Amino acid sequence: GQQVMQIPQYQHVQEGEDFTTYCNSSTTLSNIQWYKQRPGGHPVFLIQLVKSGEVKKQKRLTFQFGEAKKNSSLHITATQTTDVGTYFCAGPSGSARQLTFGSGTQLTVLP
Protein backbone atom coordinates (compact mmCIF):
# COMPACT_ATOMS: atom_id res chain seq x y z
CA GLY A 1 0.00 0.00 0.00
CA GLN A 2 0.90 3.62 -0.16
CA GLN A 3 3.51 4.89 2.24
CA VAL A 4 4.05 8.46 3.31
CA MET A 5 7.42 9.11 4.87
CA GLN A 6 8.35 12.23 6.74
CA ILE A 7 11.74 13.54 7.85
CA PRO A 8 13.17 14.47 10.20
CA GLN A 9 11.35 12.77 13.06
CA TYR A 10 12.57 15.38 15.54
CA GLN A 11 13.96 18.88 15.16
CA HIS A 12 15.21 21.25 17.83
CA VAL A 13 15.82 24.85 16.80
CA GLN A 14 16.64 28.09 18.54
CA GLU A 15 13.89 30.65 18.41
CA GLY A 16 14.37 32.71 15.27
CA GLU A 17 15.93 29.91 13.24
CA ASP A 18 14.21 28.41 10.23
CA PHE A 19 12.69 24.92 10.11
CA THR A 20 11.77 22.55 7.29
CA THR A 21 10.03 19.19 7.26
CA TYR A 22 9.85 16.96 4.21
CA CYS A 23 7.22 14.49 3.12
CA ASN A 24 7.68 11.78 0.48
CA SER A 25 5.09 9.45 -0.96
CA SER A 26 5.68 6.12 -2.66
CA THR A 27 2.93 7.00 -5.16
CA THR A 28 1.73 10.10 -6.98
CA LEU A 29 -0.74 12.05 -4.89
CA SER A 30 -3.80 13.91 -6.14
CA ASN A 31 -3.40 16.29 -3.22
CA ILE A 32 -1.55 16.62 0.06
CA GLN A 33 -2.66 18.06 3.36
CA TRP A 34 -0.68 19.38 6.32
CA TYR A 35 -1.74 19.29 9.95
CA LYS A 36 -0.29 20.62 13.20
CA GLN A 37 -0.68 18.97 16.58
CA ARG A 38 0.21 21.01 19.64
CA PRO A 39 1.51 19.09 22.68
CA GLY A 40 -1.43 17.40 24.38
CA GLY A 41 -3.79 18.42 21.59
CA HIS A 42 -5.31 16.98 18.47
CA PRO A 43 -4.23 17.47 14.84
CA VAL A 44 -5.54 20.63 13.24
CA PHE A 45 -5.74 21.16 9.49
CA LEU A 46 -3.35 23.77 8.10
CA ILE A 47 -3.58 23.61 4.32
CA GLN A 48 -4.17 21.50 1.23
CA LEU A 49 -2.07 21.55 -1.94
CA VAL A 50 -3.47 20.21 -5.19
CA LYS A 51 -1.47 21.41 -8.17
CA SER A 52 1.94 20.23 -9.32
CA GLY A 53 4.62 22.67 -8.16
CA GLU A 54 2.13 24.60 -6.04
CA VAL A 55 3.46 26.96 -3.37
CA LYS A 56 1.23 28.44 -0.68
CA LYS A 57 2.11 30.76 2.18
CA GLN A 58 0.51 31.35 5.54
CA LYS A 59 2.41 34.15 7.27
CA ARG A 60 5.77 32.55 8.17
CA LEU A 61 4.79 29.10 6.84
CA THR A 62 5.53 28.11 3.24
CA PHE A 63 4.12 24.90 1.79
CA GLN A 64 5.32 23.33 -1.46
CA PHE A 65 4.04 20.45 -3.57
CA GLY A 66 6.60 18.79 -5.81
CA GLU A 67 6.43 18.84 -9.58
CA ALA A 68 5.90 15.07 -9.66
CA LYS A 69 3.30 15.31 -6.87
CA LYS A 70 5.18 12.75 -4.80
CA ASN A 71 6.79 15.06 -2.28
CA SER A 72 6.00 18.13 -0.26
CA SER A 73 7.66 20.39 2.26
CA LEU A 74 6.72 22.80 5.01
CA HIS A 75 9.13 25.61 5.80
CA ILE A 76 8.80 27.91 8.79
CA THR A 77 10.76 31.15 8.73
CA ALA A 78 12.04 32.60 12.00
CA THR A 79 10.43 30.09 14.34
CA GLN A 80 8.60 31.22 17.44
CA THR A 81 7.71 29.29 20.58
CA THR A 82 4.13 29.16 19.33
CA ASP A 83 5.33 26.94 16.46
CA VAL A 84 6.08 24.06 18.87
CA GLY A 85 4.26 20.87 17.99
CA THR A 86 4.20 17.96 15.61
CA TYR A 87 3.62 18.58 11.92
CA PHE A 88 2.03 15.87 9.80
CA CYS A 89 1.55 15.54 6.09
CA ALA A 90 -1.29 13.38 4.78
CA GLY A 91 -2.19 12.04 1.38
CA PRO A 92 -5.14 10.11 -0.07
CA SER A 93 -4.95 6.37 -0.63
CA GLY A 94 -7.37 3.55 -1.35
CA SER A 95 -9.17 5.35 -4.18
CA ALA A 96 -8.96 8.53 -2.09
CA ARG A 97 -11.25 7.08 0.54
CA GLN A 98 -8.43 6.82 3.05
CA LEU A 99 -6.14 9.55 4.31
CA THR A 100 -2.64 8.24 5.10
CA PHE A 101 -0.53 10.26 7.49
CA GLY A 102 3.22 10.57 7.63
CA SER A 103 4.95 9.78 10.92
CA GLY A 104 5.24 13.47 11.73
CA THR A 105 8.05 15.87 12.63
CA GLN A 106 8.17 17.00 16.24
CA LEU A 107 9.43 20.58 16.45
CA THR A 108 10.91 22.00 19.63
CA VAL A 109 11.73 25.69 19.73
CA LEU A 110 14.25 26.74 22.36
CA PRO A 111 13.79 30.30 23.69
Add this chain to the structure above:
Amino acid sequence: EAQVTQNPRYLITVTGKKLTVTCSQNMNHEYMSWYRQDPGLGLRQIYYSMNVEVTDKGDVPEGYKVSRKEKRNFPLILESPSPNQTSLYFCASRAGARSEQYFGPGTRLTVT
Protein backbone atom coordinates in the same frame (compact mmCIF):
# COMPACT_ATOMS: atom_id res chain seq x y z
CA GLU B 1 -19.90 25.12 17.15
CA ALA B 2 -18.62 22.60 14.60
CA GLN B 3 -16.92 19.80 16.45
CA VAL B 4 -16.07 16.15 16.85
CA THR B 5 -16.60 14.76 20.33
CA GLN B 6 -15.22 11.59 21.85
CA ASN B 7 -15.95 9.83 25.12
CA PRO B 8 -14.38 8.91 27.37
CA ARG B 9 -11.26 11.07 27.20
CA TYR B 10 -9.31 8.75 29.46
CA LEU B 11 -9.85 5.07 30.14
CA ILE B 12 -7.91 2.47 32.10
CA THR B 13 -9.18 -1.06 31.72
CA VAL B 14 -8.07 -4.66 32.02
CA THR B 15 -7.31 -7.22 29.36
CA GLY B 16 -10.41 -8.81 27.88
CA LYS B 17 -13.00 -6.38 29.18
CA LYS B 18 -15.09 -5.13 26.24
CA LEU B 19 -15.20 -1.38 25.79
CA THR B 20 -16.67 1.20 23.44
CA VAL B 21 -15.34 4.65 22.64
CA THR B 22 -18.02 6.91 21.26
CA CYS B 23 -17.54 9.50 18.55
CA SER B 24 -20.00 12.06 17.30
CA GLN B 25 -19.83 14.93 14.80
CA ASN B 26 -22.28 17.76 14.23
CA MET B 27 -21.14 18.84 10.75
CA ASN B 28 -23.17 16.35 8.70
CA HIS B 29 -19.92 14.89 7.33
CA GLU B 30 -20.00 11.82 5.11
CA TYR B 31 -16.58 10.46 6.06
CA MET B 32 -15.53 9.40 9.54
CA SER B 33 -12.37 7.62 10.67
CA TRP B 34 -10.59 6.23 13.68
CA TYR B 35 -6.84 6.58 14.15
CA ARG B 36 -4.43 5.46 16.78
CA GLN B 37 -1.33 7.45 17.60
CA ASP B 38 1.79 5.83 18.99
CA PRO B 39 5.23 7.44 19.50
CA GLY B 40 7.27 7.38 16.32
CA LEU B 41 4.48 5.83 14.27
CA GLY B 42 2.35 8.84 13.54
CA LEU B 43 -1.38 8.45 12.98
CA ARG B 44 -2.44 5.05 11.74
CA GLN B 45 -5.94 4.54 10.43
CA ILE B 46 -7.96 1.78 12.07
CA TYR B 47 -11.29 1.96 10.24
CA TYR B 48 -13.10 4.47 8.13
CA SER B 49 -16.63 5.02 6.92
CA MET B 50 -17.86 6.77 3.79
CA ASN B 51 -21.51 6.88 4.83
CA VAL B 52 -24.14 5.18 6.94
CA GLU B 53 -23.68 1.39 6.92
CA VAL B 54 -20.52 1.73 4.77
CA THR B 55 -17.29 0.96 6.59
CA ASP B 56 -13.91 -0.39 5.59
CA LYS B 57 -10.66 -1.47 7.18
CA GLY B 58 -7.78 0.92 7.49
CA ASP B 59 -4.15 -0.02 8.02
CA VAL B 60 -4.42 -1.51 11.53
CA PRO B 61 -7.95 -2.97 11.97
CA GLU B 62 -7.09 -6.12 13.96
CA GLY B 63 -8.81 -6.21 17.34
CA TYR B 64 -11.26 -3.41 16.56
CA LYS B 65 -14.83 -3.14 15.32
CA VAL B 66 -16.87 -0.17 14.20
CA SER B 67 -20.42 0.58 13.18
CA ARG B 68 -22.11 3.48 11.39
CA LYS B 69 -25.81 3.26 12.04
CA GLU B 70 -26.31 7.01 12.05
CA LYS B 71 -24.45 9.63 10.08
CA ARG B 72 -23.26 11.53 13.12
CA ASN B 73 -21.96 8.62 15.22
CA PHE B 74 -19.07 6.24 14.66
CA PRO B 75 -18.25 4.19 17.78
CA LEU B 76 -15.06 2.18 18.12
CA ILE B 77 -15.45 -1.19 19.82
CA LEU B 78 -12.72 -3.28 21.40
CA GLU B 79 -14.28 -6.68 22.05
CA SER B 80 -11.33 -8.07 23.98
CA PRO B 81 -8.72 -5.37 24.62
CA SER B 82 -5.08 -6.33 24.96
CA PRO B 83 -2.11 -4.34 26.29
CA ASN B 84 -0.83 -3.67 22.74
CA GLN B 85 -3.97 -1.60 22.20
CA THR B 86 -2.78 0.90 24.78
CA SER B 87 -2.64 4.08 22.73
CA LEU B 88 -4.06 7.52 22.02
CA TYR B 89 -7.14 7.26 19.81
CA PHE B 90 -8.57 9.97 17.58
CA CYS B 91 -11.87 10.09 15.81
CA ALA B 92 -12.07 12.33 12.76
CA SER B 93 -14.59 13.44 10.18
CA ARG B 94 -14.58 15.21 6.82
CA ALA B 95 -17.17 16.27 4.30
CA GLY B 96 -15.66 14.43 1.33
CA ALA B 97 -12.61 12.57 0.09
CA ARG B 98 -10.70 15.79 -0.63
CA SER B 99 -11.89 17.80 2.33
CA GLU B 100 -10.01 18.86 5.42
CA GLN B 101 -10.32 16.52 8.34
CA TYR B 102 -11.57 17.53 11.76
CA PHE B 103 -10.28 15.60 14.75
CA GLY B 104 -11.83 14.91 18.10
CA PRO B 105 -9.91 15.67 21.31
CA GLY B 106 -8.58 12.12 21.66
CA THR B 107 -9.09 9.19 24.02
CA ARG B 108 -6.12 7.92 25.97
CA LEU B 109 -6.62 4.20 26.55
CA THR B 110 -4.52 2.06 28.87
CA VAL B 111 -5.03 -1.71 28.91
CA THR B 112 -3.37 -3.54 31.79
